[in-house]
Amino acid sequence: MSHNDDSLYKIRHSAAHVMAQAVMELFAPGEVKIAIGPPIEDGFYYDFDLPRPLTPDDLPPIEKRMRQIIAQNHPFVRREVSAAAARAQFADQPYKLELIDGLEKGGLDEYGNPLQEKPVISFYLDGPFVDLCRGPHVERTGQLNPAALKLMSIAGAYWRGSEKNKMLTRIYGTAWQTAAQLEEHLHRLEEAKKRDHRKLGRELGLFYFSDDIGPGIPLFTPRGEMLRHQMESYVRDLQTKYGYQHVWTAHMVKEDLYRRSGHLENYSDVMYPPMQDEELTMRLKPMNCPSHMTLFKEMGMHSYRELPLRFAEFCTLYRYEKRGELNGLTRVRAVTQDDCHVFCTEEQIESEFALALRLVREVLNTYHLSDYKIRLSLRGEQGKYVQDDEKWAKATTALKSALDANDVDYFVAEGEAAFYGPKADFIAKDVLGRDWQLSTIQVDFIQPARLGVEYIGEDGQPHTPVLIHRAVTGCTERFLGVIIEHFAGAFPLWLSPVQVMLIPIADRHIPYAQQTAQRLKDEGIRVEIDARAERMNSKIRDAQLQKTPYMLVMGDREAAAGAAAVRSRDAGDLGSKPLDEVVRMLKEEIASKRVVMRAA
RNA sequence: GCCGACGUAGCGCAAUUGGCAGCGCAUCCGAUUUGUAAUCGGACGGUUAUCGGUUCAAGUCCGAUCGUCGGCUCCA
Numbered sequence: 001m002s003h004n005d006d007s008l009y010k011i012r013h014s015a016a017h018v019m020a021q022a023v024m025e026l027f028a029p030g031e032v033k034i035a036i037g038p039p040i041e042d043g044f045y046y047d048f049d050l051p052r053p054l055t056p057d058d059l060p061p062i063e064k065r066m067r068q069i070i071a072q073n074h075p076f077v078r079r080e081v082s083a084a085a086a087r088a089q090f091a092d093q094p095y096k097l098e099l100i101d102g103l104e105k106g107g108l109d110e111y112g113n114p115l116q117e118k119p120v121i122s123f124y125l126d127g128p129f130v131d132l133c134r135g136p137h138v139e140r141t142g143q144l145n146p147a148a149l150k151l152m153s154i155a156g157a158y159w160r161g162s163e164k165n166k167m168l169t170r171i172y173g174t175a176w177q178t179a180a181q182l183e184e185h186l187h188r189l190e191e192a193k194k195r196d197h198r199k200l201g202r203e204l205g206l207f208y209f210s211d212d213i214g215p216g217i218p219l220f221t222p223r224g225e226m227l228r229h230q231m232e233s234y235v236r237d238l239q240t241k242y243g244y245q246h247v248w249t250a251h252m253v254k255e256d257l258y259r260r261s262g263h264l265e266n267y268s269d270v271m272y273p274p275m276q277d278e279e280l281t282m283r284l285k286p287m288n289c290p291s292h293m294t295l296f297k298e299m300g301m302h303s304y305r306e307l308p309l310r311f312a313e314f315c316t317l318y319r320y321e322k323r324g325e326l327n328g329l330t331r332v333r334a335v336t337q338d339d340c341h342v343f344c345t346e347e348q349i350e351s352e353f354a355l356a357l358r359l360v361r362e363v364l365n366t367y368h369l370s371d372y373k374i375r376l377s378l379r380g381e382q383g384k385y386v387q388d389d390e391k392w393a394k395a396t397t398a399l400k401s402a403l404d405a406n407d408v409d410y411f412v413a414e415g416e417a418a419f420y421g422p423k424a425d426f427i428a429k430d431v432l433g434r435d436w437q438l439s440t441i442q443v444d445f446i447q448p449a450r451l452g453v454e455y456i457g458e459d460g461q462p463h464t465p466v467l468i469h470r471a472v473t474g475c476t477e478r479f480l481g482v483i484i485e486h487f488a489g490a491f492p493l494w495l496s497p498v499q500v501m502l503i504p505i506a507d508r509h510i511p512y513a514q515q516t517a518q519r520l521k522d523e524g525i526r527v528e529i530d531a532r533a534e535r536m537n538s539k540i541r542d543a544q545l546q547k548t549p550y551m552l553v554m555g556d557r558e559a560a561a562g563a564a565a566v567r568s569r570d571a572g573d574l575g576s577k578p579l580d581e582v583v584r585m586l587k588e589e590i591a592s593k594r595v596v597m598r599a600a
Numbered sequence: 601g602c603c604g605a606c607g608u609a610g611c612g613c614a615a616u617u618g619g620c621a622g623c624g625c626a627u628c629c630g631a632u633u634u635g636u637a638a639u640c641g642g643a644c645g646g647u648u649a650u651c652g653g654u655u656c657a658a659g660u661c662c663g664a665u666c667g668u669c670g671g672c673u674c675c676a
Contacts, residue, residue: 041674056605103676131676155670155671156602157603158603162672163601167672198669211667323667324672503636507633509633533632535639536636537634537637538637541638551636
């Protein structure tokens with residue numbers, strides 16, 4: 001949470017304590033073990049180790065008890081204590097003891113991450129409830145607004161976030177200063193639900209999931225595929241313009257290649273099991289890099305003069321995502337990356353980074369996803385990484401200086417790197433303010449050497465190129481999921497699967513509609529005719545609900561005049577216009593890739 | 601994978617303590633030929649996710665499996 005939310009921070013932090021007290025009172029003394037309860041964006045949570053699972057029916061009594069505690073208006077009192085005193089206080093609270101250990105050693109915070117300085121151990125007391133807590137809090141429980149508080153959900157959460165630890169029960173709540181703010185927040189959640197791409201995907205007939213196909217594998221309808229096609233064509237054309245070349249490398253690869261590239265050792269958790277074909281062991285591709293490097297090698301000797309060589313590919317990759325982590329289109333098992341591998345010299349890293357950056361920026365701007373931050377993802381202490389400190393240091397330095405040379409602001413995240421190198425990840429905010437990791441630019445000094453990729457340098461000697469991995473929209477599926485929600489299903493004209501719906505008023509206007517449809521199709525405009533025996537109003541309503549950008553209504557007047565009554569999805573009835581003008585207007589809007597954003 | 605909730609017609613939902621499985625929309629058929637967000641009437645549609653158990657009787661209770669949803673480090 002940011003600093004200017006100090007008062008909300010205190011409110012939510014305090015609400016977490018009040019909730020913990022309420023939960024403890026729901027059970028017999030000593031039955032509830034409390035873990036941690038921080039404020040978070042929009043609210044707070046507290047993790048408990050409970051004698052039984054909670055159900056949604058448990059929330060109202062807890063909430064009721066919280067209001068009573070608030071009404072009792074206990075002061076929050078801070079007390080600094082020694083580690084020994086802290087241990088005595090929480091003798092029967094194992095999680096708190098573990099936290100105290102971490103604090104006392106000065107080494108670890110509550111998640112087991114290293115701390116800079118040895119902190120002061122402090123308690124906060126409110127009434128009968130004592131918690132190990134750094135604070136700050138509101139002064140009295142009465143400063144919490146009971147009408148601006150709501151418990152939201154129950155979830156499981158591992159102690160310290162590690163699946164090796166015990167699963168605790170987490171209760172999420174939300175808290176605000178005023179009831180109106182709470183209402184607003186709940187309203188935002190409702191809006192987000194309406195835009196849920198899984199719901200819109202079904203309503204707009206874009207994609208489906210089937211038990212017969214398997215989890216995490218979307219099936220795209222003609223309309224959904226048209227969206228994919230438009231998105232991919234756009235990036236493809238732009239890549240071509242920027243000097244990237246497209247290649248194609250199929251979906252299966254001999255396992256041995258992944259042994260040499262390092263995937264088998266470092267990425268096998270995400271890979272599907274091997275397929276045995278007599279003496280051959282094959283794998284579904286989880287990444288393109290080894291294939292692109294192999295292609296580079298097969299194409300013969302490469303001179304330094306050919307570099308940088310940029311191989312782009314829209315390829316569907318297969319990744320084993322954990323069951324519980326699958327989520328609509330944003331987390332699937334068949335992932336189509338708009339991938340690219342640039343083979344270049346160390347000197348070229350900076351300019352290649354700049355090129356990729358320009359491409360990424362142009363694409364994100366087109367989608368009105370221009371509010372993004374860049375995360376420099378580095379190797380962490382744990383996790384699987386190819387061990388080669390020298391190359392990691394080189395790659396990290398190179399990426400940092402490329403970021404700096406291009407005047408890019410970024411923040412550092414340790415432990416987020418790929419197994420072969422550091423990344424610059426683009427994290428964009430959608431119209432609802434949610435973060436999505438989309439584009440990525442990665443520097444890899446490791447894989448080319450492992451696979452023996454070489455070029456002949458100016459000195460006539462073989463050298464190992466640097467590999468830059470780069471994705472613009474990241475992958476088609478997730479990006480589509482994000483933009484469905486971002487646009488609330490109302491795609492800009494250039495992207496819309498059906499751009500124009502022709503609405504003949506009566507059956508006798510169908511021939512004119514067909515004639516008009518052909519005219520528009522000849523201009524490359526995607527058009528459909530609603531020839532049902534329905535009333536015009538009903539056809540308009542359906543086209544509007546399908547979020548079709550333009551409706552052309554045609555009756556006797558239009559047929560006689562060679563015109564169409566234009567209705568815009570966003571602006572309503574625009575009146576009758578000659579077809580020539582309609583075509584000009586549509587083509588201009590398509591070419592401009594104009595976007596009309598809807599408020600969240 | 602783990603914790604919890606859920607799974608009734610293509611979609612959205614009903615069904616009393618266990619007692620004949622229904623409504624709306626969509627679909628199909630018929631009538632209507634309509635001027636900027638829903639024309640009227642009729643018909644079709646189900647092994648209640650799957651498998652097993654309890655019971656005279658299961659959508660409802662129990663178990664397993666499959667699937668979906670909410671979560672699983674936004675720093676005590």
